[in-house]
Amino acid sequence: MALERDKHVAQRALLTLDEAQLLDVYRKMVTIRRFEEKAAEMYTKGKITGFCHLYAGEEAVAVGAIQALYDKDYVVSTYREHGHCIAKGAEPRAVMAELFGKETGISHGRGGSMHLFDPVLRFMGGYAIVGGGLPIAAGLGLSVMYKEEQEIVACFFGDGALPQGAFHESLNMAALWNLPVVFICENNFYGMGTLVQNAISQEHLYKFAEPYKIPGVRVDGMDVLEVYGAVTEAAARAREGDGPSLIEAVTYRFRGHSMSDPVEYRSKREERIWLERDPIKNLRKKLLTERGQDETTLKQIEAEVEDVIEDAVRFADESPEPRLEDVSKHVYVD
Amino acid sequence: MALERDKHVAQRALLTLDEAQLLDVYRKMVTIRRFEEKAAEMYTKGKITGFCHLYAGEEAVAVGAIQALYDKDYVVSTYREHGHCIAKGAEPRAVMAELFGKETGISHGRGGSMHLFDPVLRFMGGYAIVGGGLPIAAGLGLSVMYKEEQEIVACFFGDGALPQGAFHESLNMAALWNLPVVFICENNFYGMGTLVQNAISQEHLYKFAEPYKIPGVRVDGMDVLEVYGAVTEAAARAREGDGPSLIEAVTYRFRGHSMSDPVEYRSKREERIWLERDPIKNLRKKLLTERGQDETTLKQIEAEVEDVIEDAVRFADESPEPRLEDVSKHVYVD
């Protein structure tokens, strides 16, 4: 499937972002990758249970998009949200502890891998009902507009969410009311084992923006700068009161749908092609060749990330379980 | 709002349909109009209760579309379905008796105005949940395809159904599976008191076909021949296995949303403009001027229709109520 890339945008981004920002982007992407690899390891060790959907391979989407946001902007995501949560500023400690089901977890061990949440970071939740986050994102956008504030909402969801009525109802309401929402579809070609072509009669997902008269673009989701550029534009539009946009980021999950998926439906060849397009390698090369960074700087960042992840595991492991007598706490406020 | 009419299609239709067919079309339209006027009268007299949504003004859509179908084709409609049911061949008697809640009614008095049904006529029901009929129409189309039969399904719904997820989920499944369904949107500009522009960010409703890669056309729903032409083409496509289509028929309801709606949200001027475009007057003139029919023939048809409607009321009035002891009959088959 040919990618209609906008390399100018990416090129511009490469120039707009200063050195510190670029290194921060790199650090975030590496952090997410290492976090996911460690999570997989901990899952196999039985430290993490339930469902665990890893984001490895898709880091450029979350990091590129969130780099284009302000801290006060809202992010809504799915059950595959470790990356978005960390990109929005969450401590790997708090996320890992949540996966371990500990009281120190970002959702106090009540939510688990699929339900990370932090109002301070304006990370408004991982939702496990496909399409479930979109109406909520529209509502957050409405609250911003209502309060005449400047925030925008970035809503992430997969290709599998497009056949859901919720996608269309949300796009229509956002378009009709001019809500400040950037809808970001992570098209990784599969919804569990189903190819996008077998789920939707239109493989160019960004085209669903057209009937709603909102901008729709497709970007290379393996290129963090291209994602950054597209979301920067969409965010500006939303912030200026020009309404929502739909961005299709074409990407690939390096692992199975969840830890229990043997990925039998994908060919080794297809996987190899995409592994070669690894967004982290991709950025690393750019930094070295086009922005004159040196190996030592990057190696140091990688080493620091290593420590952060090790610390996160230690923290999660040593953290206390929620108290049994609190089992029914937080059902109601009053 | 400019109508992208296809007058050639209409012209062709005018020539393809033979005299008998044209007169039958005229008879059906007049029958529906008179039926609705009588229903309104009976409603005010308290003979009909509950909700009663009249089709007056929109006759060209149901009659034109169903004229393009075979008897064995399926029709699925909404709560505003008296017209579709009669166009598909229902006896005004059976429909009026249903509105009266009688045992002789087409749904034995259990359904009422919103839930007419007759499997023999392949009239597969009036549904009162906006958008509720579309998934069912897709399923009927699936059953036809599964049995390798030749029927197609015509599914009628209003402009108000487009913001419903059901519309999109159904279009996608029909497109994806190439189901023999013709989706006919009756755009009468209002969903109750809400203007279509206030409900959907796209006023050219046929454009929602595009992302699904299925044909979408807009026709003048006040011109029975234009509707006939468009549905003939869409039906042929469906029958030949080329999948679904979306037809937007632009029309107007001459009365309120239901008998209890004072229609305060529409201007007298707007109503006058549309009353002048009365689809029955429209066809009558054509028959007289372009197909050399004479007044007497048409007058006779009108007189005959008058008798049929009078007979329907008499029949409904004299018919027995369902027996109280049968209140719980038909909940289950077994």
Next chain:
Amino acid sequence: MAEISYREALNQALREEMDRDERVFIMGEEVGYFGGAFKVTDGLLAVYGEKRVRDTPISELVIVGAGVGAAMGGLRPIVELMTVNFSLLAIDQIVNHAAKMRYMFGGKTKVPLVIRTPQGAGHQLGAQHSQSLEAYFLHCPGLRVAIPATPADAKGLLKSALRQEDPVMFLEHESLYSVKGEVPDGEHLVPFGKANVMREGKDVTIVSYSKCVYDSMHAAEALENDGVDAEVIDLRMLNPLDIGTVVESVKKTGKAIVVYEGWKTGGAGAEIAAQIYEAAFDHLDAPVERVATLDQPIPYNKHLEKAALPSAADIVKVAERMM
């Protein structure tokens, strides 16, 4: 104190709360220009404008979902669903989202959303427009369920709903909008979870809510003539459910009849009965009776519809059988 209708009482509550709190707004199908399918929001658009009185597309799922998001965003949204029948298109946002988010996010958020919707049969609207679905919402921890019978409670409970922090399913009844009653002007708050003894009696306890409270009162009057002294309790809410007031009464009367318009099987009456037994088993001298809607879709035909619904006569018959 003025004699106004249930509809006017709701309208009054909406105005008072919108005046009191800038964050309160209402959205739903036809709530603006049309003034609401049942005219509950009549006149609000003119006073509060399109920002706070929002007409929506026919998209129940996103209407409720947007309410959830707006509530998380710090507002006090009121979502009007035209009738409860359509709430089934939005129940994923109600049950899977609104009711669960606070808990599953470890208490880090709250969803102060009020979903108003009328339910009930009696107007020959047929099977798809005549349901009473309170049992679905009662069986959903995290969601409050208010179901007022009187104009005063309609106002007082709606105002309270807009001042607490949890999602509320606010169930009105199509047949009650025109019912009139004394309603305190201005600040009138009915606390959540307090049942109301509408009529004192010593022979039998009739427990009910919403429209059936009136059928229960009529039945009580009829029973009085036969020398049966019935106590009538209006639960007002199903979550929290004030079973204490009911149990107290049953301990006095030894007999209980639960009256509700939902289908008998699996309805709220089953839960109420079960809790009565659990708390007052030794005081009951007969099984708790349930007077409810027949287990079937509601018929269009007037007589069949009437036969399918619970009535004062049914209550009287049952009560007399119990004596």
Next chain:
Amino acid sequence: MAEISYREALNQALREEMDRDERVFIMGEEVGYFGGAFKVTDGLLAVYGEKRVRDTPISELVIVGAGVGAAMGGLRPIVELMTVNFSLLAIDQIVNHAAKMRYMFGGKTKVPLVIRTPQGAGHQLGAQHSQSLEAYFLHCPGLRVAIPATPADAKGLLKSALRQEDPVMFLEHESLYSVKGEVPDGEHLVPFGKANVMREGKDVTIVSYSKCVYDSMHAAEALENDGVDAEVIDLRMLNPLDIGTVVESVKKTGKAIVVYEGWKTGGAGAEIAAQIYEAAFDHLDAPVERVATLDQPIPYNKHLEKAALPSAADIVKVAERMM
């Protein structure tokens, strides 16, 4: 007769019925190439092809609605919803359409649709993926509800479901798929509406269904050591509900405990208890006890999740308290 798993029993029933009746087909998310999220449809695609084993988009509403239409069109569709949690997105087609159409159309149509879906908690899947919603479907006249506990019943009830004419909600349990048991080969039909006495006893009747039947059996064994002789009944279905078998048992034991995984309040257990009282009031020497899930969203944390769910230990504790 062979010892196979609940999953294999369902797979066998599907194959036998698809072989028997050309009109039977299955559609749902991942039922084809993937073999089903829980592998219940494993291998079917290879044998029956894409026409009869259809992978669908993630569109619960139209998946079920298409099943309704296909059933009206003369087929025998089986719709698999990946889990019951997602059925809330399709409940409009289930409750407002499938269950009502026959009645509201005056008996002129039928909807022989079987909706299969697993429910239940216990795998730390969190609040949105751990529900047991049978109470919603029990409270829906026109809809049959089968909820098998054993491999033999899974096969026998599914085969029966595909040979009757009404819509059926067929509720499986995520924790039972690997449970093994004796299953008759070939033609094995379990009639609708017949409960199964799993264990005879004279001291207390434990009524249950689905996974909780196993907890009840374990509890009965534990109770035996304390000299309490418990009778265990597996309802197998909630509609029709075979209360007769339960009442007969209660008349013998005088005590009843209803065990279910749905939330306690408003759950199926409330209806079962209410019916027991209505039919056996004078035989009960204690109120019917309900052992169920706490009224709250299911927590992710393993220990909290365990604490929120009903267990054999809970049943034993309650039973001993009743003695």
